[in-house]
Amino acid sequence: MKTLIIGGGIAGSSLAFALRRAGREAVVAEARGSQRDTGGAFLYLAPNGVNALAAIGLGDAPAAAGGFEAYGLDFHNARGRKIAELAGEQDLARYGARGVVLRRARLHAEVAQRAQAAGATFLFNARLVELRTVPQGVEAVFADGRTLIADAVIGADGIWSTVRRLTWPEAPRPSYTGMVDCGSWTEVDLPDTARQQMYFGHRAFFGYTVNDKVAYWFTNVPRHDEPGRYELADLDQGDWIASIRRLHELDPAPVQAILNAARHTLGAWPLYDMPTVDAWHDEGVCLVGDAAHAVSPSTGQGASLAIEDAAVLARWMQHETRPGAAFAGFTEERKVRTEKIACFGRQLGDRKVSSAAGNVFRDLTLPMFLRMGAKATAEQYGYRVPTPPALRAPREKAHE
Ligand SMILES: Cc1cc2nc3c(=O)[nH]c(=O)nc-3n(C[C@H](O)[C@H](O)[C@H](O)COP(=O)(O)OP(=O)(O)OC[C@H]3O[C@@H](n4cnc5c(N)ncnc54)[C@H](O)[C@@H]3O)c2cc1C
Known part of the structure; x- marks a missing residue:
């Protein structure tokens, strides 16, 4: 066959x-x-x-x-x-x-x-x-x-x-869920976490795991309207990461530490059901x-x-x-x-x-x-x- x-x-x-x-x-x-x-x-x-x-x-x-x-x-x-x-x-x-x-x-x-x-x-x-x-x-x-x-x-x-x-x-x-996922890996001065750490932040969900001083993190950015097919492919990374920092500005210290160290994300993916x-x-x-x-x-x-x-x-x-x-x-x-x-x-x-x-x-x-x-x-x-x-x-x- x-x-x-x-x-x-x-x-x-x-x-x-x-x-x-x-x-x-x-x-x-x-x-x-x-x-x-x-x-x-x-x-x-x-x-x-x-x-x-x-x-x-x-x-x-x-x-x-x-x-x-x-x-x-x-x-x-x-x-x-x-x-x-x-x-x-x-x-x-x-x-x-x-x-x-x-x-x-x-x-x-x-x-x-x-x-x-x-x-x-x-x-x-x-x-x-x-x-x-x-x-x-x-x-x-x-x-x-x-x-x-x-x-x-x-x-x-x-x-x-x-x-x-x-x-x-x-x-x-x-069907679009109203959320865009993005994330990256970023060098941080945080201890290793065997367990994945999840935060129901003030405005958005954030998750991370640290291994050997590198944080593997993601966030679910709320966005009401569905992004166009190629709209998220060429984001200005400076503006994008700044907007993610603002989204989490009220959230706990580890979230802030990771986002302050992050310079870019590795993509942005609309989430679908x-x-x-x-x-x-x-x-x-x-x-x-x-x-x-x-x-x-x-x-x-x-x-x-x-x-x-x-x-x-x-x-x-x-x-x-x-x-x-x-x-x-x-x-x-x-x-x-x-x-x-x-x-x-x-x-x-x-x-x-x-x-x-x-x-x-x-x-x-x-x-x-x-x-x-x-x-x-x-x-x-x-x-x-x-x-x-x-x-x-x-x-x-x-x-x-
Ligand atoms: C943001 C995000 C985070 C996720 N995190 C996790 C996680 O932590 N753990 C987990 O288990 N899952 C996770 N998932 C789900 C996981 O990514 C998928 O379930 C998995 O990738 C499915 O694999 P797949 O091979 O079926 O499809 P895909 O990975 O989508 O692969 C499909 C392939 O087909 C190719 N293709 C598409 N159309 C055509 C065509 N017409 N002709 C030829 N080739 C074509 C594509 O280029 C691609 O390479 C996540 C998904 C998203 C969106």
Whole structure:
């Protein structure tokens, strides 16, 4: 089965690697110019994501990409008082792995290089614009006129998926949440934090982790109207960072210290809510990662779910000869889990919006909300990609 993967982000690159390990051909078509050109700042890979990487044979990738461990969360109110926590000290014993903070581009490059070394082909400057069903399978047409025919096409092309739009034109579109995320890493004179530190500031939410005198920080800037597609690409960094300092000028000392040291952000990303996508597959096309189920960044689960998808889909494609059958098995196995996390993410996102009246209520109810959230977190972190025998058992039984 020749598989064409559209998108070389974390979902596409992990899938390419996992398919090669499963003895399948994999070609990745990526719109960007090179693997280095990935942008983004940093991300938190949760224990389930680290375990999913290990399940496909990339257990050492987070460390090779320069990641450092982070476990647990402390939540503070706008005056700096700690109002809730999510302990993470037992994560290793409980889940078999700790979460890791990574520079996004380094993780992408590491996984993509491993996929290439395992025999996957990566095509760059390959922006998909059209998909056609042909007698030999599915034909992909790229913006520069190139075409490719494959038995199966996987849409790993993110929240704005072209594969989704071309295959299911009626599928929902992402809706803007009223917040723009931005962040960076900045040298600071603050102690290391094993736990991620979260602040419900006076006007906006702020989070950071310090490792070896470098703060990895982000803020959610409220902005009512949806920014134009390229509007945030060329921000004047001096003006932008000054406006972020003003946004947090009343907030506690560590927030001020980090922003005073920061000279720029590594980008600004409008945050979107992705409604549930009903159709993930047909006979020749399947969606994975954010293309299928973009969960809120507040969950810290998007990349981990994308890697889990890759591990699960590669296993189905190894054991099924017909792409449609593999896709159906994959979809059935993944839908409930991803939808549950998407729903949890919407509740978290709502709590980050600041208003003077709402903040008092939120601060009072947050510990209770987090106690309920701890159960959801345990389910998220505790998931292990099932091994092939566990999957095959019921099918073999059915044939007996
Ligand atoms: C601000 C922010 C912070 C986040 N923080 C975290 C975090 O801390 N932890 C976490 O787990 N998740 C986080 N996420 C979510 C995480 O980034 C995504 O869930 C994850 O990147 C999904 O991976 P993906 O490969 O499915 O999609 P993407 O990373 O979006 O990759 C899609 C790829 O497809 C390519 N592409 C798009 N269209 C085409 C086309 N037509 N033809 C060819 N190629 C195409 C793109 O160039 C891109 O390389 C965050 C998201 C945001 C926005």
